[in-house]
Amino acid sequence: MAAACARTFCNVSRLVYKTLPCRPDNGVVFSTRIYLQTQGNTYGTMGKRFRPKHLQFRPNLRRGGQALGCAFLIGGGFGLYHTINFTFQRHLAKESKVPDLNLTLYQYKTCPFCSKVRVFLDYHGLPYEIVEVNPVMRQEINWSTYRKVPILMVNGTTQLNDSSVIISTLMTYLISKEKTIPQIVACYPEMKAKSDSGKEVTEYGNKYWVMVDDAESGMLYPAKDSRKEEIKWRKWADDWLVHLISPNVYRTPMESLASFDYIVSEGKFGTFEGFFAKYFGAAAMWIISKRLKNRHNLQDDVRQDLYKAVNKWVAAIGKKQFMGGDNPNLADLAVFGVLRVMEGLQAFNDMMENTKVKKWYRSMEDAVHQN
Known part of the structure; x- marks a missing residue:
């Protein structure tokens, strides 16, 4: 055309x-x-x-x-x-090798990291199956030594962990004409480290990089510094924005109860587990949200931190429709995926009313759902 x-x-x-x-x-x-x-x-x-x-x-x-x-x-x-x-x-998803992908996503529906992956898959029109993981027993991922979600299985043989690694790997695959998924995964080495509390954590090298050559990079990132900006805001979504979700959706006992009512209705719980999760989980998360507020140095009114972060994102987009220009880039998809998990809750309604994000957010909804 x-x-x-x-x-x-x-x-x-x-x-x-x-x-x-x-x-x-x-x-x-x-x-x-x-x-x-x-x-x-x-x-x-x-x-x-x-x-x-x-x-x-x-x-x-x-x-x-x-x-x-x-x-x-x-x-x-x-x-x-x-x-x-x-x-x-x-239309990268329509390339000849994409139909060879058989994707299965292990997730919690209300997890912001899982939401990021779903947004990417939906935007690029990649078909996938979902396995909802029970957050208590996690029997659905007993076969994996990696015990977090999301996990994406490709063709039943290759396991991708970490939402940003999953997205960078698939984006590289969609663009590259020569690399296979296992070859691309090797570009994101797993690294073991210890947190400040002494707990062992797993991190991945290069996880915000799409591994493309110069010619492909020029097509994917036509504007000056667009690649640098995309990486910066993808990292910001993981390191900062995502940590504002729990303190806001569990801000008060009533908000916490409403959040767990949604989590139980959308998640995979038995009758007893659902009752326990809704009431005891809501109380626990309301208490934990106070600790998270202190850990991340948030204001007493955590809504103000959410508003400030969202308006900072909108200001960075400026007069463009998306951070990626006329079309969303990986940063747009990541931020949208994180914010989307609050839909239907008071925190989401307050954010839409008290920030300038509404126009961008509605444009993202249209862009993602067009496929």
């Missing part, structure tokens, strides 16, 4: 540019009838020809034909660029 658009713009430009300019002494307004013939499919027509259009030239525009031709060339160039860029980013 991009090629057809390019041919059409060139034909219009050439025909208009060759049109004789109006002379000052010609008092008659004339029109030039233009027919465009294209090869193969013709877009937006009833047959092989576009419907005739009349381009009128006023007698006081001496070189109007040449100017209009140049305008078509410039406009065609911009249009072709955005068409190619849009096609490249939004």
